[in-house]
Amino acid sequence: IAAVVLGVGGFAERNARESLTREIQARLLLEAQNLALTSSGALLSDFPELTLAPILSRMVEHPKQLAFATVVDLDDVIRGHADPRRIGEPFEPPDGLLPGETVVGLAPGEWVRRNETLLVASAPVLRPGGDRIGSTYVALTRLYMDQAIARARTKQLIFVVAITLAAIVVSIAFVSLLLRPIGRIREGLERIGRGELETPVDLRNRTELGLLAKTMNEMAAKLKLAREEHVEKERLAHEVELAREIQSSLLPSEGLTVGGCILAGAHRAAAEVGGDYYDVFRLPRDRVGIVIADVSGKGLAGCLVTSMLAALLRAFRDAETSPSALLMRLEQNLSANLRRGTFVTMFYGILDPASRTLVFSSAGHSPLFVYRAATRIGEWYRTQGIPMGAVRGGVFAATMTDERIELAPGDVAVQYTDGINESFDVTGESQFGFERLADAVTAAAGNGCSAVIDSIRRRMAEWAGDQPPFDDETLLVLSVDGDRRTSGSEQLSSSPRLSPLALLGRARERGRRLALSGGFDGLVGIRDWIDREVKPNDLIGEDLVRLESALYEIGVNIFEHGNGGDGNRPVDLWWLPATHGQATRDGFFLFVDHGRPFQPDGSREVDFRDPAVRRSGRGFGLEIVRAAVKELSFHPATTEGNITVLVFDPQKTATGIVTPPTSRIEPVRTK
Numbered sequence: 001i002a003a004v005v006l007g008v009g010g011f012a013e014r015n016a017r018e019s020l021t022r023e024i025q026a027r028l029l030l031e032a033q034n035l036a037l038t039s040s041g042a043l044l045s046d047f048p049e050l051t052l053a054p055i056l057s058r059m060v061e062h063p064k065q066l067a068f069a070t071v072v073d074l075d076d077v078i079r080g081h082a083d084p085r086r087i088g089e090p091f092e093p094p095d096g097l098l099p100g101e102t103v104v105g106l107a108p109g110e111w112v113r114r115n116e117t118l119l120v121a122s123a124p125v126l127r128p129g130g131d132r133i134g135s136t137y138v139a140l141t142r143l144y145m146d147q148a149i150a151r152a153r154t155k156q157l158i159f160v161v162a163i164t165l166a167a168i169v170v171s172i173a174f175v176s177l178l179l180r181p182i183g184r185i186r187e188g189l190e191r192i193g194r195g196e197l198e199t200p201v202d203l204r205n206r207t208e209l210g211l212l213a214k215t216m217n218e219m220a221a222k223l224k225l226a227r228e229e230h231v232e233k234e235r236l237a238h239e240v241e242l243a244r245e246i247q248s249s250l251l252p253s254e255g256l257t258v259g260g261c262i263l264a265g266a267h268r269a270a271a272e273v274g275g276d277y278y279d280v281f282r283l284p285r286d287r288v289g290i291v292i293a294d295v296s297g298k299g300l301a302g303c304l305v306t307s308m309l310a311a312l313l314r315a316f317r318d319a320e321t322s323p324s325a326l327l328m329r330l331e332q333n334l335s336a337n338l339r340r341g342t343f344v345t346m347f348y349g350i351l352d353p354a355s356r357t358l359v360f361s362s363a364g365h366s367p368l369f370v371y372r373a374a375t376r377i378g379e380w381y382r383t384q385g386i387p388m389g390a391v392r393g394g395v396f397a398a399t400m401t402d403e404r405i406e407l408a409p410g411d412v413a414v415q416y417t418d419g420i421n422e423s424f425d426v427t428g429e430s431q432f433g434f435e436r437l438a439d440a441v442t443a444a445a446g447n448g449c450s451a452v453i454d455s456i457r458r459r460m461a462e463w464a465g466d467q468p469p470f471d472d473e474t475l476l477v478l479s480v481d482g483d484r485r486t487s488g489s490e491q492l493s494s495s496p497r498l499s500p501l502a503l504l505g506r507a508r509e510r511g512r513r514l515a516l517s518g519g520f521d522g523l524v525g526i527r528d529w530i531d532r533e534v535k536p537n538d539l540i541g542e543d544l545v546r547l548e549s550a551l552y553e554i555g556v557n558i559f560e561h562g563n564g565g566d567g568n569r570p571v572d573l574w575w576l577p578a579t580h581g582q583a584t585r586d587g588f589f590l591f592v593d594h595g596r597p598f599q600p601d602g603s604r605e606v607d608f609r610d611p612a613v614r615r616s617g618r619g620f621g622l623e624i625v626r627a628a629v630k631e632l633s634f635h636p637a638t639t640e641g642n643i644t645v646l647v648f649d650p651q652k653t654a655t656g657i658v659t660p661p662t663s664r665i666e667p668v669r670t671k
Contacts, residue, residue, distance in 0.1 A: 005167065009160035016152045024119070025112055026104045028140050029061065031069070032123035033110075035136040039071040039125045043134050049087045054081025065144040066152055067118055071125065094118050094139065106175065109135075117142055144347075181209045188216055197224040243303035244269065247277075250310045255449065256280045258288055259353030260481040261407075264449035266457070268419075268473040275302030275344075276417050276472035277310060281317070289317055292365070292476045293346035294417040296387075301342075308334060309344060323348045323361035324400035331363070331388040331396045335555045343387040347415050356407040356480055361400055363388050365660060369438060371445040373410025378438045381405065412445040412452055413478040419471035420456070426465040436463070440648065449477045450500065450635060458597050458637050500635040500643040503588055510592075514574075516555060519567025523555045526573070534575050546628040547648050553621045554591050554644055562595025562642065569595060591644040597636030623644035 011077025035055070042051035052071050059069045060082040071080035072091045094496055096115035106112070109124035109132065118139045125134035125330035181203050188201035197220045203213035247269070255264035263280045283289050291313060295305045312330050320326035327348055334344065347368065349360030360368065364387035367380045385399045407413065416437070423432040436459060444455035453475055459475070507513075516522045527548050555571065563569040570593075577587040626632055631647035 005051055005160055005163045006336070009156055009163075011055040013153055013156045016156060017149050020149050020152055020504055021145070022104060024140065024145050025102065025121070026136055028119060028121040029068070029104055029106070029110065029112060029123065032138040033122040033135045035059070035069060035071065035138060036123040036125045037196060039134060039136060040082060041069070043073060043125055044127065048079045049084070053082070053084055053087070056080050056082040059138075065140055067139040067141050068660050069138045071134060071136050074132070079134065088659070091137070093137070094120060104452060114142065119145060181205050181213070185209065185213055185216065188213070188220075191217070195227075196220070197227070201589065220586075239300045243300045246303050246307055250277055250279070250306060252279055252281075256282075256288065258282070258286070258351075260409075261288070261353040261356070262449050262479045262481060263288065263290065263351075264477050266451060266453045266475045268457075268469060270419065270469045270472050273495055275306045276419065276474040277306045278474050278476050279310070279313075280476070283350065284318060286352075286354065288351040290349040290351055290358075290360070290415070290476065291347065292415050292417065292474060293344055294365070294419075294472075294474075295344050296342055296439060303332075305338065305342065305344065309346075321350070322402055323350055324402045327361050327385070327388070328397045328400055335389045335392065335396075343390040345387045345418075349415075351478065357404065358407060358413065358478070359402055359404045359429055361385065361402050363396070363400070364390065366418060366421065367434070369414045369434075369441060370405065370407070371412040371414075371441050372408070373412075373445065374408055376442070378442055380434070380438075402611050407478075407480045409480055410446070411480045412441060412449075412522065414441050414452065414456075415476045417472060417474040419469060419473040420460070420475065422471065423464050423473070424467075424470060425461055425463050426467060432460060432463050436497065445479075447633070449479045451633075452477050452479070452599075454636050454638070500590075500633070500638060502640060503576060503645060504574070504590055504592065504640055504643060507576040507588070507590055511574045511576040514571055515570055516559075516571040517567065519565065520556065522567070523552055523559075526551050529573070550625045550628040550646060550648065551589060553625050554646065557598070557621060558591060558593045558595060558642075558644075564595070569593070587647075589646040589648065590644075592641050594641040597642055598634060641642050 020591070038055055039048070039052060042048040045051065047147070048071070056069050056071070060066050069082065069092060070086070072076055076091045078086050078089050078091050094115060094117075097113040097118075097120055098115065100112070100114045101114050104112070107123075110122065112121045114120065119142055120137060120139045122138075123136050124132045125136060127133050184201055184203050188199075191197075191199055200211040200217040200220065203210055205213065251267055255262065256581060257263070265278050265280065267276060267278065275297060276293070277295070279289075280291075281289045293306070293309060295302045295309070297305075309330065312333050313326075316326055316329050320329060328421060330346070338344075344363070345365040346363045347360060347365040348362075349358050351358050360381075362368070362383040363385045365385075367382040370381065370603045371377075372379060381403060383401065383403060385389055385401070386396060388396060390396075405413075414437075421434055421437055424430065425432075437456065438458045440459045441452055444451040456475060502671050512529075514525065514529040516525075519629040528549075530544070530548060551573065555573070558571055559565065559567065563571070572590075572592040574590040574592065575587060576590065627644070629646045629648050631645070633645045635643040635645070
């Protein structure tokens with residue numbers, strides 16, 4: 001508004017100045033013209049000064065702004081002047097008169113000129129016939145004209161300032177009126193920022209500000225609802241975490257080895273807490289209890305049922321010698337506390353390690369799978385029992401029976417929850433199933449409990465891909481060692497103290513580490529590391545070369561097959577001396593990598609006496625390692641990565657492998 005007013009005022013001031021200048025010029029020229037008309041008759045008389053002097057005197061005196069006025073004849077001799085003394089003198093026009101911009105019309109002989117101080121107008125004096133007989137000159141001071149323009153400009157400026165001030169006052173009042181609802185909106189936003197979502201913004205306005213206030217109230221209501229949902233989600237997350245802790249506390253921390261029978265379990269929780277439960281425990285008369293159960297439902301409710309089940313089991317397990325009797329007693333005490341629609345499937349067995357006999361009963365749980373080492377065939381054991389709490393009224397007891405099986409050396413029994421066999425593939429259409437489970441157990445049964453668990457987990461990971469588990473996945477594996485010769489994998493896995501994860505933990509505490517990087521080139525540092533860290537004072541000559549070759553071969557296979565030739569993927573080599581000495585034969589070498597899991601085919605045998613085998617030059621790197629070490633075990637896809645464990649035996653010689661009598665043999669790199 002101020003800019004518009006100033007613009008209009010400037011335009012008006014320029015027009016006013018032009019108008020005032022035109023008016024002053026017109027008045028000055030009119031004075032000269034009137035004087036010329038008056039002087040026409042006087043110049044024709046004998047004494048023109050007598051007529052002209054009084055007229056010119058009055059002109060100069062009033063208005064006083066005229067600088068001078070005079071009448072001259074054709075010879076430019078002054079014939080009329082306000083000062084009689086000037087009469088008869090030649091007329092000299094003021095110096096520096098220049099033609100200026102004339103804004104009035106001029107007749108012939110008329111002109112208006114100016115210099116720095118004067119504005120002069122001239123008109124011809126004509127006789128009645130039209131001939132020129134003289135001229136008139138009237139001068140006005142420019143100071144008068146400038147003062148007149150300044151007065152007009154001052155009035156214009158006063159008007160502009162008044163209009164501007166009025167516009168400012170009106171604008172402030174108008175803006176204050178507009179900002180009043182904005183203030184309420186600001187207060188509402190501040191309340192929302194402080195978390196006060198209950199008080200709405202009360203603004204009855206039909207403009208966009210009213211719509212904004214309405215939107216803010218809707219937003220506050222949604223924020224309040226979202227906050228309540230967030231609090232509820234945090235509460236549920238806390239319950240889930242509490243359920244996880246409760247569930248973890250119910251599961252055994254380690255396996256159990258009794259009389260050549262080895263028991264190991266594994267549990268993988270789903271995204272939500274489920275109701276899976278398993279345990280192994282000692283019973284009177286050197287027997288072992290084996291239990292695995294699955295409670296329907298998830299969350300804290302399922303975990304609480306699992307807790308009740310575990311508590312009841314601890315209360316009754318020593319008193320009942322029959323698995324079916326124990327299940328019936330559990331069902332009697334548990335079913336009254338189960339909601340309708342909630343049930344529990346449970347497998348309970350009693351193992352007698354001395355006779356290798358397993359007596360078990362199942363309450364609607366998954367069938368037991370037993371791998372027979374003698375025939376290399378798997379057997380499924382199904383029962384007619386129904387889940388606990390599924391049907392009320394004493395029906396449960398009528399379905400309970402005890403089953404008895406005999407286990408032989410090398411046999412492996414596997415029990416599991418439905419999260420294993422019902423695991424879906426990446427398409428979500430096909431389940432893992434019992435057949436794939438049996439294949440996984442059969443492939444690794446000869447290598448002990450840990451190998452069986454790792455085999456199942458690896459195949460399930462390949463089957464399900466990267467998707468999270470739909471349900472809890474729980475495994476319980478029983479293997480019988482007995483009289484047969486144990487492999488290195490079973491010796492390490494049969495005792496919790498010698499499990500691969502336990503070995504790795506101890507190696508990190510008091511072992512020696514070599515970080516292998518750069519691919520195959522990084523393996524050349526193994527010999528220096530052996531000399532520096534392992535310090536094998538009990539190894540000399542060919543024994544030391546065989547140790548280096550065995551470690552080198554394992555590293556080559558990891559880099560080439562596990563890491564796909566990627567030298568940037570780290571591989572750690574650990575040396576863990578035995579507790580009772582530093583001798584190399586009493587310690588463990590551990591490779592840890594995070595490449596593709598690897599499980600060798602234990603049934604494959606290589607005859608180095610066969611010339612065709614020696615000519616191929618490939619495919620027998622692991623046979624070289626097996627021939628050089630006492631124990632070799634592979635533990636793929638553990639929580640710490642792939643773990644390979646070697647125990648070196650300097651007294652073991654490789655049949656068919658001839659080592660030249662040199663102090664140093666470069667290891668053979670195999671594909």
